[in-house]
Every structure is written in C-alpha cells, then in structure tokens.
Amino acid sequence: MFINFFLELRQAKVPVSLREYLTLLEAMRHNLAAFSVEDFYYLSRSALVKDERNLDKFDRVFGHHFKGLEEAAEAAVEIPEEWLRKLAEKLLTEEEMKQIEALGGLDKLMEELKKRLAEQKGRHQGGSKWIGTAGTSPFGAYGYNPEGVRIGQDGNRSNRAVKVWDKREFKNLDDRVELGTRNIKLALRRLRQFAREGAAEELDLDDTIRSTARNAGWLDIKLVPERHNAAKVLLLMDIGGSMDGHVRTCEELFSAARAEFKHLEFFYFHNCPYEALWRDAWRRHVEKTPTMQVMHTYDSSYKLIFVGDASMSPYEVVQPGGSVEHWNEEAGEVWLRRLLVTYPKAVWLNPVPERYWEGTPSIHLLHELMEGRMFPLTLDGLDRAMRRLTR
C-alpha cells in the first residue's frame, strides 16, 4: 500500500525494516488513522521512526512523498450544501428540526456552518466552537454525527499536519549536526567499559562451594565485585589561536566527559602537543607539566582523546622550532608519535566539518599521523570514535 513510501524512507537512510512496515499496515487495518492525513502522519511516524534523530529525515520524506495529498484533503471539505441538507433531514427528528428553527432555520444553520469553516481555515486551531469537538458546538448538539460529517475537523487537521512536518521541528535532533552537552554525554557513554572492579556484591558460586567444603559443610558465602564502570581517559584539548571559535564546543565536551568517568585526566596544548602540557588553560605560561611526566604517570590502559581543530601551519607539526609560541627542540610530530606509542588506544576529535579536512594540509597531515583515527565532532563522529576506542 505504501511500499514506495517505505522504500523512499530507506533510501533517505531512515532505518525502517519490514517488521515496522507490517506494523503500520496492521495499524491501518485497525483503522487507527482512518480518514485524516494528520493522524496518518502521527501513526506512521510512531510506527516507523524509533529514534528522534531520524524524525527530521522522516518529515522530509513524508512531505515529499505525500505532496499534493493536503490539497485532496482540502477538496474533501467542500461538502455540497444539498447533501448536507438531505442528511440533516434524514437524521433529525421533528423535535430537533424545531430546535433548529429556533436557531434561525436550516439556511441560517448552513450559513453559520460556512462562516465557521471559513473562519477556521484562517485560524487553524480547535476549540469548543467546531463541529465534532466533544459535542459543545451547537451543530453537535443538534444531532449531526460528528464522526460522519467531520467538516471542520478534517480540514483543520490536514492543514495542521502539513504544517507539522513542514516545520521540521526535529531538525536539531539529527545526528549530523553539531553537538550539545546532552548529545555528547550520550556518545561518551559508549566509552563505558565494564571491568570487574569495585565493591563486593555478587555471589561467587565456585568460591562459595570451595570454601563451604573446606568449612566441613558449614556455609561460607563468598562474594565477587559487581561490574563497575572503570574507563580511564586522558583528554588533551587544544586551546587558543584558531581553536577559540571551538572553545565552547570543547568546554561542553569537557563538562560532559567530567561527569562520565572516574579516571579522567585532562591537559591543554596549543595547536600541537610538544614537550609540555598544562592543566590550567589560563596559567599555561606559569604551570607546565612535561609530556614525558604525563606519559610516565598514566599507563597505557588510559584511552587518549585529542580535541583540536588541527588547523595550523604544517611546520608546527613537522619542524623542530616550528611552534608559534616557543622554541621546541623536537617536532610536534615526534611528540605525537610518542604519545601514540604510549597510548595505543587514541583518537582525535576535530570540530572542523569533515568536508574541509582535505583542503587543510595540517589536518591531512595529522589525520595520517593518527592512522585515520580522526573523527568530526558530531554525534555520529563521536560514535565512531568511541567505537574505535572500545575495539
């Protein structure tokens, strides 16, 4: 029935499967979205999309695929007066007809009806005035079946629905856009690694049996540590210079990361890591920590994450003395390699959009140095980076 719509969704990379499609068909058979475009939109969205990141893509496909449908729905609103009059005559009892007379006759009623329809098109909102809304409208009260006629409601609904998907309110939930704190937290949780460390909680059956046997059958219960988050992270962030524009994103990443790990160490560098790093971005000329010391303090079980735009002159990476801030005895490249040898699990997160990477020589260079482990600072990029780290 909607097979093309389904295929189009798949083409737009909304992960829908046959199962979800069948669910939708089943729902249609149950008349859950009988005659309203808006209801159908809501129903199909609820059945087919399972992640808010895909809602925007869904809206776009829906808008594209069902273009023209809203006009059809609009046309259906124009119910011929004749028909309505006949319907009224057929459905209303004598007594009710009299009541209508009291209101000003059938013509008056029709007039009122038309007026409301016009008014409603202008305002697009429901309320107690409209036909079919909980019977508070005078039309409902006179026995027009609200389900059967549904004049105001249908028009209203389809109008609003078109607006709903054309508004594209879920745009900022798409995972290819830049990150907010919440998104980052989400992706960083991928880093959680369950290691057996922490407080005693779980029954160790083997040890209990052994100890009980040794205890001549008298029960001796042994416990093992419960699983517990123990991911260790060493975070190196670029600060100053070309990174100033990205500092906010980085601070968000940092604040998210801090809540996430017990073992989190962070240092700053400028453009490229050299022989010294610093802990406090504002006192970097006063308090330095030698990079060697960092490598000796934190062992290779730490996961190394660089955050930086990697946008600089290539000399800053490959030449001794290339740093813009001080004289460096050894090239940044050398220090980077050292860090990578010490920490086999490392990634570089880059706030610069991926499509500009090729055009910037230093990004290209560092990307190669990182052996392709540079990822954009988007939710999708973080996801890939975290997956890479836990591999």
Add this chain to the structure above:
Amino acid sequence: MARFEGTETYVATDDLRVAVNAAIALERPLLVKGEPGTGKTILAHEVAKALGKSLVTWHIKSTTKAQQGLYEYDAVARLRDSQLGDPKVQDIRNYIARGKLWEAFTADEAPVLLIDEIDKADIEFPNDLLLELDRMEFYVYETRETVVARHRPIVVITSNNEKELPDAFLRRCFFHYIRFPDRDTMLRIVDVHYPEIQKTLVREALNVFYELRDVPGLKKKPSTSELLDWLKLLMVEDIPADALRSRDQGKLIPPLHGALLKSEQDVHLFERLAFLHRRERGG
C-alpha cells in the same frame, strides 16, 4: 476498544494520542522519550487513570537486571534454611520472589506496566526482555512452569536517552518523542494544573520562562515540571504579575528563580547576561 484522549490533569497532544492508541490497539510497548520534565512518567499514570486500569511500576536503576523483573530465586536463603533444618526448604516456591512483570502478567485485569528509565540499566537489559515483552510469557526454571500473561498489559517504557537501545528492541515498540510544548500547549497544561491562577500572571511567567529557555549555554534548561513548580510558588507567595514584568528596572533575576534554575553556574550566567542586557538598554 478503550481509547486514550488525555485526562483532566494531563494535556495529550494529537500525536501523543495517536501513538498511545496505536500501542494499545496493537498491543505493542510504547517507548516514550523526551527532555526531562516533559511528563514521560506521568503519561503512564494518566493512561492508567483514563482507562481505569491499575498501574504496575518498575523503576530501573543502573544495577537492575532483566531477570529481576521476572522473578528472583534466593538460593542463599534456601541454603541457610537447609542448614538450620527449616521445613520451608522442601518447597522451592518459598524462595522465589515475583518481579514486576510477573505481577503484571497475573493481574486479574490487564494493567498498565510502566518500565521507567530503561536506559539506566545495562546495555543488554532491553534485549533480555525481548521475548518476554513480545510473547508476554516466560519460563521459571526452578519450578519448571511457564508464566503466561492472562491479559496483555499495556506497556509504557520511558527513556532519557542515556544509552542507545538495541534495534531489535526498538522494532517491537511504538515510539513517541515528547517535544517541548509550545506556548499554546503550555497554556493548556498550566490551565489543567492551576485552573484558578490569574491569566496575567501566567502570561508574564511564560514570557520569563521562554526567555530563560532561550538563554544560550544553560546547563539545564527549565522544563514543564519546573515551570509548574515555579507557578505554584508564585501563587503561594502571592507575587503579583507586575513583579515579573518590572524586571529590567529593579531586580535582574526573576523572583523565586530557584525553582527554575537548578545550578549555581546557570544562575550566575543568567545574572551576567541580564546585567549586560540592562546596560545595553540603559546606555
């Protein structure tokens, strides 16, 4: 067939109604996501209330295991009793504690089962419940019996998005993302909660509230539940509507802001921005 249309104390938008009714009609779990404080948990309570069903709530914590929702067998207690020669030991049923799912399955009338904050648990948790939620039955190994749901409960699952949920699990659910309510919906929500509140106060309060939500860089944006708390405080303290309007002349920060801004940094940030804003206007 029972249909959910919202209740006196809960404003259900059209899309939410469609999703809830589809989940009820097709007997699939409904997965609800959305910003904290937009009424995810309350939804299950309201669905139960609207349909006149009982509610079984299962709150998930980071240590919760899927098995705990079915049943728990307390082998250690049994071992201990056996050493003390307690006659209870003969019947294994004495050591099986029923979980929330079991409770929901054996209820006389189909209840609403709320699995709250499913993302708190281990990543495998939803997968471990796939079969149970699909077929609404499970097997108790200790007693060799199968527990089958007498009536399929209406399952509402909430998630705060702290973890990705597995695809296989998602495919079985209906999904609804509660968007942050727009002004009109918010007015309706306030109306059902505090029908006697002054309209001017609500208008001014909503101005302040949406302004606050637009402040860039807030760590925690205030949500619906915070707005409702704040309004209640404003009513209790009898703060007049002008007090909210006259902010730019006198005080920088709205009265009783503690209900809206939950972190000290956010308060500082807001004060700083309000100060700058005022200076701009003044100069």
